Amino acid sequence: YSNDSNVAPKLFVPKFEDYQKVYNEIAGRLEEKEDYDDGSYGPVLVRLAWHASGTYDKETGTGGSNGATMRFSPESDHGANAGLKAARDFLEPVKAKFPWITYSDLWILAGVCAIQEMMGPTIPYRAGRQDRDVAACTPDGRLPDAAQAQDHLRNIFYRMGFNDQEIVALCGAHALGRCHTDRSGYSGPWTFSPTVLTNDYYKLLLEEKWQWKKWNGPKQYEDKKTQTLMMLPADMAIIQDKKFKEWVKVYAADNDKFFQDFSAVVKKLFELGVPFKEGTETWTFKPVNA
Ligand code: ZEM
Numbered sequence: 001y002s003n004d005s006n007v008a009p010k011l012f013v014p015k016f017e018d019y020q021k022v023y024n025e026i027a028g029r030l031e032e033k034e035d036y037d038d039g040s041y042g043p044v045l046v047r048l049a050w051h052a053s054g055t056y057d058k059e060t061g062t063g064g065s066n067g068a069t070m071r072f073s074p075e076s077d078h079g080a081n082a083g084l085k086a087a088r089d090f091l092e093p094v095k096a097k098f099p100w101i102t103y104s105d106l107w108i109l110a111g112v113c114a115i116q117e118m119m120g121p122t123i124p125y126r127a128g129r130q131d132r133d134v135a136a137c138t139p140d141g142r143l144p145d146a147a148q149a150q151d152h153l154r155n156i157f158y159r160m161g162f163n164d165q166e167i168v169a170l171c172g173a174h175a176l177g178r179c180h181t182d183r184s185g186y187s188g189p190w191t192f193s194p195t196v197l198t199n200d201y202y203k204l205l206l207e208e209k210w211q212w213k214k215w216n217g218p219k220q221y222e223d224k225k226t227q228t229l230m231m232l233p234a235d236m237a238i239i240q241d242k243k244f245k246e247w248v249k250v251y252a253a254d255n256d257k258f259f260q261d262f263s264a265v266v267k268k269l270f271e272l273g274v275p276f277k278e279g280t281e282t283w284t285f286k287p288v289n290a
Contacts (some may be wrong), residue, residue, distance in 0.1 A: 011129040014100055016283050019109065019127060022098050026113040027288035029090065033106050037193050040195040042178025044112040048086030048087035049111025050173070050269060051080060052104070055138040056272035058161045063142060064273020067132035068103035080143040104129035108270045115266065116287045117177060120197035121259035124267050124282045147218065150244060160272060162265070168238055168247035169261040170269065175201040179230060180275065185218045188230035197262075202252035204229060205239050 001214065030041055037044070052070055055063030069075050078251045091110055095103065105127050112123040144156045177194050179186035191200040209224040210231055221231040238244040251258040 003217045010249065012025065012100055012211055014127070014283070015272050018098075019101075019125070019283065022094060022101055022106065022109060023098060024288055025094050025284045027117050030114065030117055031289055032082065036086075038189065038194045040114075040118070041087065042118045042195055044128065045088045045114040045166060046173060046176055047109045048084050049108050049114075051084060051143060052107050053272050054144075054160060056140040056160045057142065058159065060165055061273060062136075063138040065108050065270055066104055066129045066274040067136045067164070068107055068129075069132055069134065069137045071103060071131075072134040072137055074140070075137040078140045078143075080140075083180060087144060100164070102129055102131045103164055104131055110243050111266075111270060112175075112285065116285065118195055118197050119290050121263040122284050123263055123270070124284050125136050125172065126271065126276055126280045126282050128276050128280050130160065146184065146232040146234045148234060150241040153234060153237060157272075160269075162268075164243050165247050165261070166265045167259070167267070168244050170201060171235065171267045172251060172258055173185050173197075173266075174235060174246060175199070177219075177234075180203050185213075186230065186232060187213075188219050188220075188222070188228065190230060190235070192229070199251050199255045199258040201235075202258070205231065205235065205248055208288045210236065 021047070026045075033041055047069075049065070052068060053065040055075075057063050069087070070081055075081065076085070088107075089112075091106055094110075095101065095106055099107075101109070108129065109125060112125050115121070115123055142156070142159075144153060153167055154164075162170070174190045175194070175196075175198050178189035181187050191204060192200070193200065199237070208229070210221040211218050211224050213222040213227075213230070219233060221233075223237055225231040239248055251261070
């Protein structure tokens with residue numbers, strides 16, 4: 001037989017260059033869609049990647065970034081995930097242009113891209129996540145509750161396999177983005193530059209005077225000086241706890257140290273529950289606009 005119909009179809013095996021193309025497409029859309037929120041979809045993309053990953057339970061091996069089960073109800077309807085449809089919808093045209101990438105790899109790549117394009121550190125990336133169906137949705141309550149304090153943070157993040165230093169390093173992501181009354185009920189940004197990653201979150205925690213905001217919304221703090229910045233009760237817990245506070249001081253004093261530790265802990269977060277094939281390469285993507 002030599003007719004074409006008997007030739008096996010060539011399997012497309014995406015390489016680093018192909019993922020860099022997806023990265024570039026996301027970075028291009030970030031530039032293009034500047035009319036959203038504080039001028040960037042970056043923060044909400046980081047929150048999507050975090051909520052996809054932070055459902056991990058090390059005891060049962062369930063949850064984590066392998067699956068993208070937030071595409072489905074009930075997980076998409078969990079209170080903690082309110083507003084993340086904006087991030088998922090932002091990525092749909094990217095998925096349509098590169099249909100070979102799984103949603104789970106795409107959402108995490110978008111988190112990596114957003115952090116790097118917002119002037120953050122390089123986040124090493126491995127591909128190989130597989131999408132799973134609705135049966136793999138995690139139960140509600142696996143993500144942290146902003147109204148709670150250090151005991152709750154330890155319960156939630158120890159379940160994922162993080163230690164105290166890693167918890168504090170992860171919280172530095174709150175240099176980015178803001179709270180929305182129509183999503184979490186809370187209001188306002190943590191820093192004056194919510195689309196650029198810096199260690200300002202730690203500096204502000206230590207240096208500003210924080211008071212309860214007087215309003216009808218959920219209990220949150222505002223800075224006394226400008227009353228434009230916010231902290232959640234869960235944010236304030238990391239300076240109320242002695243062991244956490246030591247790390248807040250380290251990161252407030254040293255942005256390079258923060259970037260180093262943040263890169264390592266975000267890579268760990270984004271790989272929770274992913275059974276990578278042996279020999280999977282680790283890649284770093286070239287920033288486009290940063
Ligand atoms: Zn967040 N986060 N987060 N977070 N988060 C919000 C927004 C963002 C907590 C939390 O309750 C909230 C981590 C940890 C924790 C981001 C990244 C990361 C909001 C506001 C709340 C209420 C949502 C809204 O109204 O839109 C709590 C209690 C945490 C425990 C410590 C970790 C870890 C993160 C990444 C590594 C980001 C980027 C945002 C901003 C989203 C946006 O749309 O601007």
